[in-house]
Amino acid sequence: MGMAFLRYRRWLRTADKLYTYASLGLVTVFVLLPFFWILSTSLKPESETFKFPVQWIPGKPTIAAYVEMWSHRPYGIYLLNSAFVALASMLIAVTVSSMSAYGLSRFRFRGSNWVLLAMMGTQMVPPMLLLISYFKVMSAAGLFDTLWALIITYTAYLLPFSVWIMKGYLDTIPVDLDEAALIDGCSPGNVFWRVILPVILPGIVATAIFSFLLAWNEFTFAYVLTSSDKRYTIGVGIAYLFGEYSVAWNELMAAGMVASLPPILLFFFASKYLISGLTAGALK
Template sequence: MTTATHPARDVRADRGPSASRRRRLIRVWLWIGTLVGAFYAGGPVLWMLTSSVKPNTEIFAYPPTFIPERFTLAAYAEILGNPEKVRFFLNSYTVAAGVVLLTLFAGIMAGYALSRFDFRFKGPLGAIIISIQAVPPITLLIPYFGLVVWLRLYDTLWALILTYMVATIPYAILMMTGYFNTIPKDLDEAVKIDGGGTFRTLWRFLVPIARPGIVSVGAYTFMVAWNEYLFALTLTQNRSNRTVPVGIQLLMGEHSFQWSEMMAMSVLGCLPVLILFLFFQRQFVGGMTAGAVKT
């Protein structure tokens, strides 16, 4: 009996340290992969930050310097002190705010209807909404250009707002429908027993409960409208109607590039999205997960 149990103990003893070494080795490789991925993703962002506080001549220096030899905020002063370049930011804020408000209103109303009511063609309507999400936006560029010209909205901010809404409303409807599906219908019935109507139920009770989903949709919509470049370039012509992504491209001249100003404007363009995500990170993640539970 004694001799039969000792070999098993020895085998387990041999397997223990070997398995522990393998786990440590896997952990080390995971850390290495994480660091490489972080450097790959964050390296360009850090280079953008350092280049925004360098003189334009130092950016072209060879060998390149990662830490600025001459720290300067001249690029930021040039951008914030130039009314035309400040106008780019105002246009982007106007367009993004308009898209967010209109998309949230349409998404809440349509999501509530799809979640709470049964009507004819409800299934095909959901399929159409999903199929719109699958269409590449670039394929719609020429049709939208013709439509915007026909509506006499070319070279206006309304052209951008209405065009971006086509891309954001289907996502908003799907997310809000899924989020409203997680709220028990007993709440609607309790409000109706107390004499409340449909709109009172929606805006007084369901909308406050669905705040994480609304924040998630609003953040996504803001990022789409803020970062879009192709339609902003095509549907506007005058510099007074350009947005930040197009304004960055306008700093690329025929014979020279204002790299320091381009980097500074890129940093300023990233700040709204970064601040938005930092402040509403919990609601954003919660809304994304809850809205994806039932669709």
């Protein structure tokens, strides 16, 4: 009876592992299939993109779509614009949110909880409702069709959630660390910059990745607040590949593949910080 029970337990463990691996395999295929299709289509000649039945693997692989993409439109400028806007928005959001979150986490004052709720309440407003307001403000300020209009807009949208993430992470750091530094003679400012800042690095990285990805992938504000070819971000540049009567699907997929590389590389190298930072903030 005992041996049968042990064999049954081993069978359950084996079945559980098989179920786990099969589920992970299906999820992986489901997630990676679109990327495989984008890569496959980008390597096809235009004649193969409309072939039926569908060819999953290019019959005659070519990089002509990538050459066409770079030679006909200034995708280098689009990428630089996206990188500048995303990095600038990320740096401002991380700097301001880390200091704001430190103040909200360490210094209690009347209405502090309402401040946090008000910040999160702004995230409940659909961005489309703010589109006309931002357009009028940026036009009145003389910032329309500039990258700074996008940076200001993205930063305003990123700050509330960034503060929330950073505060959740800072709440996990013991206050004793601050008190020990104050006893050793540090000012409150030095406590933050010299003691707390190195400790909350995973939270900072998580917030930075979140901010960068949101700014990099944003399309609507970039489409409305820019009007010249020299100010377009990569998303807007890709959108203009849709012609009135035809679409060069292989070139469109090639542009999408190039645009997806920076976020993928960023997540690949900093994924452990992202997971630990978001988990700590969420659990707290």
